[in-house]
Amino acid sequence: MAIRGHKGLQQLLSMAKSVNSFLGPMKSYKFVFDQTTHESILTCSAFRLLENLDLTSAVGQLFNETIQAHQKSYKTGTTTLFFMVGAWSSAVQECLHLGIPVSLIVSVMLEALNSCIGHVECLQVFLRSQATSDCTNMKAHSIDCMRFSASGDQVKCSSEQKNISLPHVSNVRTTFECPAAFRKEMSLQYTGTNVPKTQTYQRKRLFHSRHLAEELSSFRDVSEKPQTSTLNNETLDGLAKGLAHGYQPVMDLVKKAVILQCAEIKENLLDKSSFNISRLETCSLPGLSEEHTTVSTGYTTLVPPESAVAIAHLNGQPLRILLVDGELTERHRHLGFNNPDNIRMVFEYAGNEKHNLEDSWIGRAYEKIIQANINLILVRGDVCPVLLKQCIHRNILIVTQVKQNILQAFSECTGAEPVTYLTQMNTCSVGNEAFVTLCTKANSIIEVGQKIVISIKAKKLNLITTILSSRTPATMQAIEDQFWTCAYRLHHALHEEKVFYGAGAIELLCISHLQKLVQDPLKSYKANDSTQFHCLSSWMTESAAYYRAPIIRCLAKGLYKYISVLLCNMGKFLSELDSVTFIENELQNIIQNSSPTDYIRDEYSKKVLFIDGIGIPVTSQSLPVYDNVIPKQEAWRRALHLVLMVLQTDAEVITNSAVHNQILLSESSNGEYLFL
Amino acid sequence: MSRVEAKKPSVCTTGPMNIQSVRDSLSVLHGVIMSCYGPLGRIKQVHNGTGGCVLTTSQSSALFNSFSVSKPVAKLLVASIRNHISCFSDSGLFAASLCCYLVDHFFNLNIARHTVIKVSRSLLNMCISYLSADDCACKVKVDFNSSKPLLCLIRSVVSSKPACMLTTQEADYISTLILKAFICTIPDKSGPNIVLGKSVIVPIEGHSVSESSVVPGLLIEMPEFCWSRSVPSSGLPFAEIKLALFSISLSGDLCDTGEGTLNILNSVDTENVMLDQLLILGKKLVEDRVNFLLCQKVVHPSLKQYLKEHSVVAVDRLGAALMEPVSQMTGAQPIASLSSIPDTCYGSLQGLHKMSMGSKHYIHLIPTGNSVCSFVLCNRNETSLKELMRTCEAAERVLQLTLKNPWVLLGGGCTETHLAALLRYKSANMHSSGLTELNCTAAEYQLVADCFCISLEALARNLEHDGGEMSIDLQMGHCWSAAPDGAVDFHCSDTGQQCGCGTHRKLEGLKCSALGSRYEPFCPQGSTEKQLYPKSDKFVFDCFAAKCNALQVAVNTASLILDLSYVIEDPN
Structure with missing residues (x-):
């Protein structure tokens, strides 16, 4: 049963190979041709491709479910998810070949990814250009203030910043009495998974997550902000261009639509509540x-x-x-209206009345x-x-x-x-x-x-x-x-x-962070309780320190592959060897620099990567490329979860007796199937 | 006229079942179960081969309820495990695996089967009486003044399901939420007829686990566009709310027409008649000052419009699952008729609010008491979410069992090795009176006891899936995990820092032996320290009632299988 992990991962890898050309701003269309119905569709998006493929295996169905769920929630980042599933499947297979135990691979990779995601928060670009740190002009009700941050360029990775990752208004207390059981509890120590262990924050209201927002009928204007600081049209322009990723003409349409919609509501005011x-x-x-x-x-x-x-x-x-x-x-x-079947209409008079x-x-x-x-x-x-x-x-x-x-x-x-x-x-x-x-x-x-x-x-x-x-x-x-x-x-x-800086900036920072983790394992390892293997009595807790390095290197390899394919697709390099050389150079620069985040921010905020619809880099304009934050992080997490889930799955149980007969009759079982 | 077919006669096996066929039928099932056992176990995907959803799980409740086995012996085992799981929801894999090991080892013996069965029963009784005794060294009393032992217990349940894909912090967080939801269901006042409240799980897909929470009252999903159609322009009522709960369909259709045909004159418009009745009902509700209507099925749009005009909020499509919690929480009795509604069947609520999470919107019913709470559970994808839901339900059941029987057993394989060591010691020093009672020789007794102990030890070893070794220490009988290819020597040099359940640290002078090898029988001692939890909070505990019952189920089912001779099958 140990071989199964390879098989599932192999399937994932072969499915994910097809989207290499979808990555980056220059996408090549693909035809999906159905041999039975002779229909074909043309697509350059990962989820449409998967929608039209026949996925008969259980692993394929899991893959489809992951992609469709991501598409439904975010509608973007699906290609990243698709690609990373393939990249990390091959990375995990490499770990297996090295003989690393499965449970360790799962635990170390999850922890390393969490650490990466926590680290790259430094590279976020905040869209508000003004700092509004005081809430004195808020209403006197006990509405917790939304904390805004200073402009992205001056922000350092401080604990202040980490706490404001989501701009929701937290719960407004009303007069309802909370039951005795809840009142008794004291504040709970909660460490979010994105936050490094050294920063914990007290959660005051236990039974409402910070994301569960209550709307009260008496407070209709709860979302009103104290200042009407806005994103002006120029910033919107830069944002739209940076997020276009090659769909420039279509993005222009979106921009026009957004401006039109906001103009209906307020003049020149564009913030998150006006774009619906x-x-x-x-x-x-x-x-x-x-x-x-x-x-x-x-x-x-x-x-x-x-x-x-x-x-x-x-x-x-x-x-x-x-x-x-x-x-x-x-x-x-x-x-919900059910017409019962056993009713019969009886006509009083026979005759010509045509009812x-x-x-x-x-x-x-x-x-x-x-x-x-x-x-x-x-x-x-x-x-x-x-x-x-x-x-x-x-x-x-x-x-x-x-x-x-x-x-x-x-x-x-x-x-x-x-x-x-x-x-x-x-x-x-x-x-x-x-x-x-x-x-x-x-x-x-x-x-x-x-x-x-x-x-x-x-x-x-x-x-x-x-x-x-x-x-x-x-x-x-x-x-x-x-x-x-x-x-x-x-x-x-x-x-x-x-937003994040795009064009591989985040991935580069992650790789350098992972490399640092590898070089400095024992010191940071013992200090952090969260990085210990979850099953404390197992022998793997001790050996984890030694296996960590190859596992983290394999995780970094997946990100490496992503950047190299992306750079090739962007047209910057002609072959994968050139792009790999470039990545190595960048990593060297990052290591030598005292502050990697500053270096990347400098490099990528003025990236000359604006390519128009026909593929010619327009060098006169230098605009940064952007990526969305949460869709990207979620794409990574979901990709890794899928790969690790398939890694830990070692058998398929098929319950249909019809299939049972089919297998008995076919001669190609080859010992692949065992009967319960 | 219906088709009549002759009934085929039953078929009986030609001779008594031979051992090999029994072994074969159980071996595949055993292989599947063994690989799922424990927190480091592997996951299985269950599907029906022709498309449809894929169940990815390592939990016994999901696996056994979806298996379809064809061999009669395996069917027997699956049925008895399903029975255990339906009562206890935990230790299902333990019971199934132990049963398979016992059957396998007992068949190897050259002793008369009825003797084997008798001796195994006596060994089981010895185990149970030891576990029930006060001085048992592998159980710990649960002190309900502190949350730590309960949290350890819940954490052991939650972290033993790898398909949930939880990190350590997320597992800790979910454990605290489960405990909180459980405490919510415990009534405030004591007295006769105490009924535990309910905690309803509200699953939300697509968010991170750390966004889960527990809220008092119930959450009913209402999509965005329903809000403007059901909520009157004066907003949600915010003071004392009178509530009517309907279990019949208010959609205006003739639902109960019975059998046979109904003849209706064409001048009678049934829908109009029904709608008139519904509007009369609506008038009565408005007169009775009801401000909230809940219906299990669908409400007719015209009735909804009428109620909205009269400031009554109507929520329909509640579903059968929520009827009981609503009734318990509000005191409303489900109304099953359209007329003659007594005043006593209305319920009350303290408040109504709107709650949103991402793109999902809920109406939040806030009760006056605290018997019902909602557990908002989030996970990234549907598979892990379903697994997490099952895990939370299992953990709740474990807590209820522990409330009744306030003990926990040491987990991580330590109880099994401890019991094995004890049984070996006792069987080596068996009194002749006991032997005459059982009508067997000392040698026979020793052999059966040996098999029993080997099965228990094999179970403990089964927790290891990555090639490591397990050893047992020769003082307290706990199990220790060691790296593969390491030197498993007398001095435990290569083992982990703590034993399987976490209660003992590796000390100087600890002597151990590889699990499964022969060692000198010794009487395992208990821990010298009485207070465990102030030291640390990372123990592994198992549910006492579930494990004891699992032990009994395993041994009884193994005895039953040993006793089988013929199989009679009905092919119809």
């Missing part, structure tokens, strides 16, 4: 030329061309709007809509075609397939409360001041795939739609993915209010 990513939408027009790509306020969508007459009539008038969270069909019932439930429903629905004087209906699902036609004759526009967040946005700005059934309509359900227009380009209606493009606006609507178009429909999905990746990168950067 759930109010960003895209509308894809495959097949049309790129000139149609624009960013505009309001909701842009596609409707059947029959609606054009109604829209022309409604153009320019303020409209009464109804929001339907359901379907406008006779059959629709709300979720058509649907017709009577349509009649009643139409009546209700007309009576309420509604001009525009946004429906989450579908609409009955007959009703649609009738409404169009009366110049009432119905838009279908509207997403939940868009309904929410319209509900907030027009005051209309979404209804599930038309019978629920009352004065609160109808909103005002909505406007609809046809989208035109050079005085002609934009048409794609037998639908026309329209735009719905409302007063104070903070919804921004970006129209994406591409002459080659195959790249449409890729462009949409790129848009969302860029949007989320900006969102994370603004939300966390910090």
Whole structure:
């Protein structure tokens, strides 16, 4: 059973090799071709690649689950995760070849990664340009102050800084009595995993984690900051360019969308509360030329061309709007409504009366809509075609397939409360001041795939739609993915209010830190309780000191590989040998320098790495490349956790008896399978 | 007309079962279990081969509940272990592994099986009576005035599951949270009919473990868009809250139509009738000044709208699992009809708040008492989160058992080696009266006792998965771990600094012998110091009740398997 670890790691390694070309700003597209259905997709993002692969092994499924979970939470950094899984799988295999026990590999690698992540916090760039350290102008309530830091360049790694990693307002005490059991406990010593052992902080309120934020109905403005220090447009520009990583044109669109959205709310104020990513939408027009790509306020969508007459009539008038969270069909019932099967309708009279439930429903629905004087209906699902036609004759526009967040946005700005059934309509359900227009380009209606493009606006609507178009429909999905990746990168950067220097800066610092750990093992080892092997009575606690060095070196190798592939892909070097030489030189420089963080900060804050869409480095501009903080750290952690989990897995148990027969019948078992 | 097939007759094995086939059927299962044992054990992936989710775990509760075995002897073992786990949730792998070792070693003996069974029972009784005695050297009394022994116990449970991927600090933190949640469930006042409260686990994926916490009351998930639809414009009620709890569906459908067909005249609109009834119910709730409605199933949107207009917050889709905690916490009795609701079935709450964590939003129900708490558990991915959930449930069960029986056993293999040393000593000095009672010779007794002790020692050795060696010290009978290829000599030069459970440090003059080799029987002594915990807080403890029961289950199941002769199978 000992061989199993290799097998699982081998599978991970072979899967992860495919994304080498996705790393860095110059990505090569890949086709994924399905031999059974003869469909293919074009992609340059790691998670779409994995989505379309057939993963039959258990390890493959675990891998997929990790990638999809990361994609769902962060929408960026997936390629880093994918790549590091491969890099660290081969690193761990090397450790196994050296004969290092599995439990030690797990324990030392986890601890080394934690130490790295704690160390690189020094290289964070904070986005606020002003220091606001006092909270005297806060309200007199016991709101704990958000502590801001000074500008990134002067900040040293101080304990002050480490405590403010997350800008949440901590809990506001209310008058509710906490139960006796909680009151009894004294403050708890808690050491966060990111913080080096020497700095611990007392947690005052035990039963709420610092991340569980309570919103109280009586404190609506709890998130108001004492100062309105902002990120001005120039900084946003630099931030956006640094985070683009090769998607410059798409990032420009995102930037425009963000500026538009914030302009709706406040003039020239851009901070993390004004950019709301759930109010960003895209509308894809495959097949049309790129000139149609624009960013505009309001909701842009596609409707059947029959609606054009109604829209022309409604153009320019303020409209009464109804929001339907359901379907406008006779059959629709709300979720959770179960029609029992054993009911039979009995008609009193036989004869020519054609009872058509649907017709009577349509009649009643139409009546209700007309009576309420509604001009525009946004429906989450579908609409009955007959009703649609009738409404169009009366110049009432119905838009279908509207997403939940868009309904929410319209509900907030027009005051209309979404209804599930038309019978629920009352004065609160109808909103005002909505406007609809046809989208035109050079005085002609934009048409794609037998639908026309329209735009719905409302007063104070903070919804921004970006129209994406591409002459080659195959790249449409890729462009949409790129848009969302860029949007989320900006969102994370603004939300966390910090970024890392990119282009391998963090990885270089980590490698030098790990090298230092290797050289100085015994001294720092015994001092730190947290670095001891978790099973104190095992023989490995003693031997850990001797095995640490090769394990940490292997961990560093994974990061090394990442930088070398990244540098090759960036176009800086032609071969891997050149990039490795460069990395070695940099590491030497770092070691000789008295403060590695200062050195890296100097080097990478003026990196001349701005490459435009066609791959030519534009040397006249020197802008730093940035990376998001938490998505990157999480990508590393998840990659390492997956690799170590697979390392510790030594057998698969298959429970299906059908598969059992299959294995018995097939002749290629080769002793691979044992039966329970 | 339904198909009728002739029933196939039962099939019986042609002769008594032979030893080899029994051994074979258990060997694979044993191999799987052995490799999962302990904090350094390996993880297994269980799936059904045709897609679907993959279960990655090393815990006995998850493994045994998902295995499907075909061989009858293995089925017997799995069934008896499942039974043990359902009551105790701990020491499942211990019981299964010990049983397999016993079966394996007993089959090697050339003694009549009924003698073996009798002697093993007597050895078991000796173990249990020793463990239950007051002067037992491998158990420690739990002092509930201090949190340290309980924390050690919980930490031992939490850190023995490698699939949770916890660092040492995270394991410590989770242990304190588990203890806190447990203390929450202990009622304030004593008296007759004390019922322990409940701690409901709320799993959140994607955050780090250090963001877990324990909050009083319950958390019910409510997505962002539900807030504006269910919460009235006056906000959440913040004073004394009257609560109505419904267990039937308020979605306006005819749910209980029974069997057979229902004929309805077309002029009767069932949905309208149901909706009218629901609105009458809503009116009654408003008249009774209820401000919070909870429903296990779905609430009709029209009813929700009506309630919102009248400042009643409605939360639906509670699910069956939360019904009991809500009822316990608020005193509300679940209402199962649409009319004639008595006043006594309403409950009360102290407050309602909104809580968010990342992208998840919850409504927080704050009770007046403290019987129910929510354990917000976070972990990075779904696999580790599920494993952590199981671990926390197991730890809670262990705490409940310890509350009933306030002892813990020394873990890390020390209890097993201690018991083995004791049994060897006692069997070497066996009285002839005992032998005549059992109707066997001294030699037979010695052989069976030897097998028993070897099995216990093999279990202790099983904690080592990375090639190391284990040895036993010849004074107190605790086990010590040593590096592989080291010199396992008389003077314990190559062993770790402390014994398996952490109570003894390596001292000068400690003599030991490799575990599994022959040594002179000695009477293992207890520790001379009575107070252990003020010294350090890194001991390894095991749950007393679970381990004793596991011992009994193992020996009884092994005896049962030894006693098997024929297998009769029903192929239908």
